[in-house]
Amino acid sequence: MKGLWGSSTLCHPSSGRWLLSGESSQSDRSSWSCREQHEVCLWSCKPREQNIKRILGMMMVICSLAQLVLSGWALTAAASPDNFFYHNFLSGKDNEEIHFRGVKLFVDSAQPSVFAVRGGNATMPCRFWHEPELSSPREVRVKWSWLPAAGGPETDVLVAIGLRSRSLGEFRGRVRLRRDFPGDAALVMTELQLNDTGRYRCEVVDGLEDKSSSVHLELRGVVFPYQHPHGRYYLSFLGAQQACEEQDSTLATFSQLFQSWKEGLNWCNAGWLADGTVQYPITQPRMPCGGHGLAPGVRSYGRRHLHLHRYDVFCFSSSIRGEVFYLQPSHKMNLSEARQTCQEYGAKIAKVGQLYAAWKFSGMDHCDAGWLADGSVRYAITRPRRNCGPSEPGVRSFGFPPPHHKHGVYCYKSDDE
Numbered sequence: 001m002k003g004l005w006g007s008s009t010l011c012h013p014s015s016g017r018w019l020l021s022g023e024s025s026q027s028d029r030s031s032w033s034c035r036e037q038h039e040v041c042l043w044s045c046k047p048r049e050q051n052i053k054r055i056l057g058m059m060m061v062i063c064s065l066a067q068l069v070l071s072g073w074a075l076t077a078a079a080s081p082d083n084f085f086y087h088n089f090l091s092g093k094d095n096e097e098i099h100f101r102g103v104k105l106f107v108d109s110a111q112p113s114v115f116a117v118r119g120g121n122a123t124m125p126c127r128f129w130h131e132p133e134l135s136s137p138r139e140v141r142v143k144w145s146w147l148p149a150a151g152g153p154e155t156d157v158l159v160a161i162g163l164r165s166r167s168l169g170e171f172r173g174r175v176r177l178r179r180d181f182p183g184d185a186a187l188v189m190t191e192l193q194l195n196d197t198g199r200y201r202c203e204v205v206d207g208l209e210d211k212s213s214s215v216h217l218e219l220r221g222v223v224f225p226y227q228h229p230h231g232r233y234y235l236s237f238l239g240a241q242q243a244c245e246e247q248d249s250t251l252a253t254f255s256q257l258f259q260s261w262k263e264g265l266n267w268c269n270a271g272w273l274a275d276g277t278v279q280y281p282i283t284q285p286r287m288p289c290g291g292h293g294l295a296p297g298v299r300s301y302g303r304r305h306l307h308l309h310r311y312d313v314f315c316f317s318s319s320i321r322g323e324v325f326y327l328q329p330s331h332k333m334n335l336s337e338a339r340q341t342c343q344e345y346g347a348k349i350a351k352v353g354q355l356y357a358a359w360k361f362s363g364m365d366h367c368d369a370g371w372l373a374d375g376s377v378r379y380a381i382t383r384p385r386r387n388c389g390p391s392e393p394g395v396r397s398f399g400f401p402p403p404h405h406k407h408g409v410y411c412y413k414s415d416d417e
Helices: 049-070 237-246 254-262 335-344 352-362
Strands: 009-011 018-020 033-037 040-044 073-077 084-088 093-101 104-108 113-116 122-124 127-131 141-148 155-161 164-167 175-177 187-189 198-206 209-219 221-226 277-282 297-303 312-318 322-327 377-381 394-397 408-414
Touching (some): 104 198, 113 122, 122 209, 155 175, 164 175, 221 254, 221 352, 254 277, 254 297, 322 352, 335 408, 352 394
Parallel strands (some): 113 209
Antiparallel strands (some): 084 093, 198 209, 221 312, 277 297, 377 394
């Protein structure tokens, strides 16, 4: 059997010395044992007692060398002393280069944030490359994961190895890798939903290398304060979540509220946010809202008890795929008649989030108050004018009048309908 240096080596049981091929007799060989590991045979023998310490020391050196060779990876030096590659002997693919040291894997996103709207598409950029470049392309593993803006655990979005990929969970069927050029691992998303906001992480694994980069997805939309029909500060955190969902919206994040404050949102009532905190935006400090001595900003009550405490809520809505329109046939209607009238036009009575979205994205401007699905009466103004409320654009509210009162109605008809 071949030893580590190419010749047959045996340990003589009497002398305790190592013999080359041909020096030993057949009887000597009969006392030797052999163990095969990955097609490499290591010889051991039982020398005389007086030689055991010396032989054991030699065997420890031999085994250390054998472990390095037989672990499945052999190091071979390249032209540069700082540039090494390893070969996968176990798979039989000796000719494939796998990065070990010197050649570095890089992963980068071209931009830190991507902005989109609900129902639209978005592309989160990510590319990877090696320096210096490998002689042939390798089959790397790409994984995209998502950390929700509202908080919660990081979840997998897509996993790909080579040309094979699989989308997961809530993203199944809505995501894919772009692959426009070698090293392109950009994530293409379709049919964006309100809750898709958050941080998306692109992770690339190539052998021993593991690098990642992140992109934040932000939906463009509108934040609006919302009260329960029973009045101010009525909603627990779970009630706030449900209230926003019923109005075709979701709980606003702090970044969304902060952006709305920069755009002029000025609201003195405190409301829940997606992270469980209670805050409110002030652009014009005044006595009931912290006093004149406090600077403008987003005021925070911190985290509150999700079940015991009660506040209003800030909801977030984005663009809609459809149309919001005002109806007032020959006469004004009570709430029940308003619902029926929208149905006769092949539509449904509009929700608060849909009215805000129509005002924000479609420039809806109508000075007549109308019923909405939650029993409130509101109207949207883009061009402020006399007899249409305050001097700034916005959605005006008359609260929740008795259902028998007479008004027009705002209806919503989706593109599908």
